[in-house]
Amino acid sequence: MTENTSQRASVVAEHLRAWNSNSIEEVIEFRGETTLVLPRKILRAVAERCRDHAELQFNLITDAVCVDRFPHEPRFEVNYHLVSIPRKDKIRLKVRLSGSDPVVDTLVPVWPGANWLEREVFDLFGIRFTGHPDLRRILLPEDWEGHPLRKDYPVEGFRDVPMMTGFRKSSV
């Protein structure tokens, strides 16, 4: 099962390379999962290709996850998990974004289901999705400051926390 999946996934990589030789920066194989690292400029074009081409048919976007590798640069990685229901296949697309310019094209026009997924990433990490129809915070209150899942945001938050003697500022 696992072997089959990775074999089929490398077919996807070859297909995309044949279509556009610069479309893939790197292919990572780990524990039977295939990750295609893409330049962020062509993410949208690759996504459209993945959805529409008869050999790929990735019709379902199941998840978008951001990883913060602070203090390393490029700091952010946005992972999109795609599933092809007709072909029974999975793949992960990844774009790397720097901390100073965390902006990437939205995938909402390709898969409307990416809407809330991207809003969550925006809310918790502060990645901005260009062209997103409704880029508002979703889990946190609208007036919240900062993006709590970033690594430079302390786990206990920035609010005052009680101590044995009075209060202390919890800011790292």
Add this chain to the structure above:
Amino acid sequence: MVLNMGPQHPSTHGVLRVLLELDGETVVRAVPDLGYLHTGIEKSCEDKTYSQAITLTDRMDYLNPLGNNLVYCLAVEKLLGLEIPKRAQYVRVMMVELQRISSHLVWLGTHAIDMGAMSVFLYCFREREEILKIFEMFAGQRMMTSYIRIGGLALEPPAGWRGAVERFLKMMPSRIDDYESLLTGNRIWMGRLKGVGYISPEDAVALSMTGPTLRAAGIAYDNRKVFPYSSYDEFEFDVPTRTESDCFARYMVRVLEMRESLKIVRQAMAKITDSGPIRTEAPGIVPPSREKMKTEMEALIYHFKIFTEGFSPAPGEAFVTVESPRGELGCFIASDGSPKPLRAHFRSPSYINLQALPKLVTGQLISDVVACIGTIDIVLGEVDR
């Protein structure tokens, strides 16, 4: 008129707020507002060792704690490259299928109350109690069991478990018949659900819907069949689908799923042997048995190390999906080679299915909003995490 439905409203099953723009009694626009129950579980996971985070996963989808344990443990096990003994896999399957039945029972009961049928709720909770008793027998806990652990199970199945599960399997089919005789042909029930909350299969896939809501639209996408995990490929069961894609179809799919789950539980019971390992042998990752700890020096050292500093998987990422009662439940874990996860993320089906709510309710009557929220089957603990 703009109407606030929730956050404190009995039919939103928690603290969901929906802003409804109305024209008379017809919904023109619906905007879900969530986050009232956001507890930052993902951030907390990053601050704990891999084993410590298991108890947090119980509390996300509180109607499916075992499923959450399972997806988290499968993800960590994938990251570590662990192989789980067959016996433990079968027990896991049995437990999550019982959990699926109990979750669907809660759904059916509360949804029936929403639609005005009080008695079904009482019957459903009576049967759910039996399942919770089985869980208590296995794990010592009724709800937040944390029974599935990295590398296997927390405890050996207890003495007499076969009798308890057997009794439940004997009783349950006729009880499901009872619910169906109360509801399926009931005119009020049909009137409230049939033709309400339609979504086309294309829209359902485009909006990333999964689980019974997607299968009610005619797409037989079930992780247990498509991407089998925990030896699901050795079990025989059907994936019930409907094509009407309305609230009634979703009800039918869930009822049929309960019957399928009973089949799986029965098969799993036959497969579980009376003796055999329930944990894999992985020194430094899986805690050693008490017996070993008291007789072997290494085992004692490993035990100490696991509970003080934890274990460090190789750097990498793993994404695992399982079929929870609500849809595709996923867990993404990224490791940087330290004893704490760099990132733990849960793809919660309720959250993503809820995205389709505006599509379902626009143009419907306000009373149908209740039916639509009900049949998406959301658990706010999981929506907000």
